[in-house]
Amino acid sequence: MAHIKVPEGVPGIRSLAMFRPDSGKHLYDLVQILLRGQSPLSPAERELIASHVSAGNGCRFCMSSHAAAARELYGEKSQIVDCVIRGEDTPLLSEKMKALLVIAGKVRENGKKVKPEDIEAARNAGAGDRDIHDTVLIAATFSMFNRYVDGLATLTPDDDTAYAEMGKRIATKGYVPPQAQGT
């Protein structure tokens, strides 16, 4: 049961956006721009970073929903997602993405863990300023979402099909705030 009175049966961040739409709106806007707005990283790559960070933070809701979105977006290459969340190597992952995932993992722990060598490795693999900026901000943002969703003990579905549906919706429609509680 959640630590506060959120709508029954509504999972994760949706329940919180319904409880407090004033902040929920901006959280959804942020993630829509961050994961779907213009970027040198594809939406699939950005969902992958989000899944990786959420897996590292042990947030099942965020990891599962964004992994599902990433699988939809990667299509035939979807096994890349399972390799990354399990921490396994895969030839499907570009050197650039490998280096960016290292940066994301360090940001997840604390921003100061990112070192010049990590940035250099990413640049040597072809990452530019926007790749690095977006990676850091996605990792930082999901460090927030994971804490928000688990910090209030929101409903985390046990059933993988629930996440597969969320993944399809996110992959096709993006991030749309739910209706406020009571409306």
Place this chain on the structure above:
Amino acid sequence: MAYIDLPEGLPGIRGPMAFRPQTAKPLNLLAEVLLRDDNALTRGERELIGTYVSYLNDCFFCQNAHSGLTQHYLQCDTDSIDAIVHDPESSDLSPKMKALLAIAAAVQKGGKHVRADHVERARKEGATDVEIHDTVLIAAAFCMFNRYVDGLGTWAPSDRMFYVKRAPARAIEGYANYDPNH
């Protein structure tokens, strides 16, 4: 020097926000709602939560920027805020604020560190659902802001009075229309 090519002369979060205004906009609107809009918790109390979490995350820029604002709202000095963040339980804060800061500290470690007894304590001291929600989200949001600022290797003026002096103007300007360029 920051890890990416940020606009010159802008410390802390200002460089990244000027670099990418499209994401800065919802970040600032979120800060406005959480830290300035009318709420049972005062602006000073909410800035204190942000300051405390930034201290726990060891983010110099954020800690000092928000300590400056907290000092402005609570009409106290740097030493007072330093004493509070080092040991909130021994401070003169209300029992409710101590309970909420304990929740914020748990969030800083990780969402699952917030336990039912943390929440029960806050409720016993009069915290409402909205106050508990906002405490968790403010703490979580500062875990984001701190990582954004430090993860890009931004610089921060080392003179702590810089932040205290800026605070009154920042308190008036707020976050919604924040222009990082000045």
